[in-house]
Amino acid sequence: MDLHLDRITLVYPDGASTLTAVDDVSLTVPAGTTTALVGPSGSGKSSLLAVAGGLTRPTSGTVTIGTGPDAPVLSPTTSVAEATRVRRDHVGIVFQQPQLLASLTAVEQIELLAHLRGRRPSSLRERALELLDAVGLADQAHRRPAALSGGQRQRVAIARALATRPDVLLVDEPTSALDHGRGLAVVELVTSLARECGAATVLVTHDESTLGPVDAVVRLVDGRLVADGAADAPLAAGAPVAG
Template sequence: MTLLVHDATLTYPDGEGRLTALDAVALEVPAGTLTAVVGPSGSGKSSLLAVAATLVTPDSGRVVVAGRDTSRLTPAEKAALRREEIGIVFQQPNLLPSLTAAEQLLAMAHLSGRPPRALRRRALELLDAVGLADKAGRRPHQLSGGQRQRVNIARALMNEPSVLLVDEPTSALDHERGAAVLDLLAALTRERSTATVLVTHDRTHLERADRTAVMADGRLTEPLPAA
C-alpha cells in the first residue's frame, strides 16, 4: 500500500490572521520505501506527520492510507484506521515505566482482537527483530536510550501497519546509536513493506532513504532519489 498526501493545506489562527503550516503539500510514499523529510524548525515537518497520521484534518486536500480516502471517514473510523494501518515512532519513546519491553508492545495491541497468546508471540518476534530478544522482561530504566528507542519502533510495528511515521528518532542518541536505529528502520521498512516517512534534522541519515524531500515555509519540494 502507498501513503498519499494530495495538495494538503493546513492553517492555524495567528492573531487576526492565519498561519499557513502546510501549503498545498503533495507526497507519495510507496510500500517498502523510506522517504526522509528535512527542513528547519517551524518549516511544517511536524504538521505533515500529524496530517499523514490523520491526527489533524487539513483545511483542504486529502490523505489516502491503505487505499482509503481519510477525508471520507468519521472520527471513529479514523481512530480505527490509525490503530490498524498507521505506526508512529515519536521523538521520545514515552515508555510506561512500570511495564516490561514485551508489555509495552502488548499494551499497544490489546484492542486488536487477537488471542493473547498470538499477541505475545508477535511481541517477542518484534523484539527479536529489533535485537532485543533477551531484553523482553526489562523495564525502561534497565534499558539504554538506544534500546528504548528500539522498543518504541517495535511497539509502532505491533499492529502490522502499512504506514510508518517517524519523528526525529535519533535526537536523544549519540551518532553511533542513532545510525544503528536508522539502519534498523531502513531494514524493517523493506522487510515489512511499510511506507515510511522519516522526519530528521540530521542529513547524515539521508543515505539510508530511498527519496529525500525538503520542507520550507510549509511547502515540500518534489521528493528526489537519495544521494
C-alpha cells in the same frame, strides 16, 4: 500499500490571522520504502506527519492509503471516530519521545498495544518477542524502560509501532537524543524493517548525516516541499538519495 498525500494544506488560527503550517504538499511513498522528511525547525515536518497519521485533519487535501474504492482516506471532513479507526488499523507511529509505560517491561509494551488494537491474546507474546528480536532486543525483553538506554527505548517504540503490521509507519525525530552512531543505527533499522514489513514509511529528522540508508529525501521549507538547494522551487515527489 502506498501512502499518497494529495495537495495537503494545514492552516492554524494565529490570533487575528492564520498560520499556514503545510502548504499544498503532494507526496507518494511506495510500500516498503522509507522517505526522509527534512527541513529547519518550524518548517511543518511534524505537522505534515500528524496529518498523514490521522492525528490532525487537513484544512484541504487528502491522505489515501493504498488504491481502489475501499482505500482508507483522511480528509477535512473525516470524523474523529473514522480517523481513529484508520490510525488503529493502518498506521504505526513512533513519536520523538518513546512514551513507554514505566511499569511495563519491553515485551509488555508491545503486547499491550496489540491487545488494545484487538489482536488475539494467544498471539501477543509470540509477536512481541519476534519484534524485539527484529530490533536487536531479544535479551532485553523483560527489562523496564528505566533499565534501558535511550537508543534501546527508541527501538522498543519502533517494535511497538509495528505490532499490528501497519501499512504506514511514521517516525518523528527518532535520532534527536542519540549520538551519530546510534542515530544512524536507528535509521538503518527503520529502513530495513520497512522493507521487510512492506510499510510505506516517512521518517522526520533534523540529522541529515544519518540519511544514507533511506530510499528518498524530501525537504520542507515554510510548509512547502522544495528541491534541495532551491528554497523557492517546488518538489512534487521524493527525490532519490544521491550516490
